[in-house]
Amino acid sequence: MQHFILAVILLIVAIVSVISVFRQFKIKNMLALFFAAVSAVTFGFFSIATMVDVIQKSL
Secondary structure, X not given: OHHHHHHHHHHHHHHHHHHHHHHHHHHOOHHHHHHHHHXXXXXXXXXXXXXXXXXXXXX
């Protein structure tokens, strides 16, 4: 259960990062856009991977 909570927190961070990508693209801040995109991909990947792992272990 603890790992699933971690996955939800990582998913929330990924969603906030995606919002930041759109905001930085709008104001054309390329450095912040790069870091926001990298963090969105990274946190999104680990969130999905953690959720899949928790679901596989529960079956």
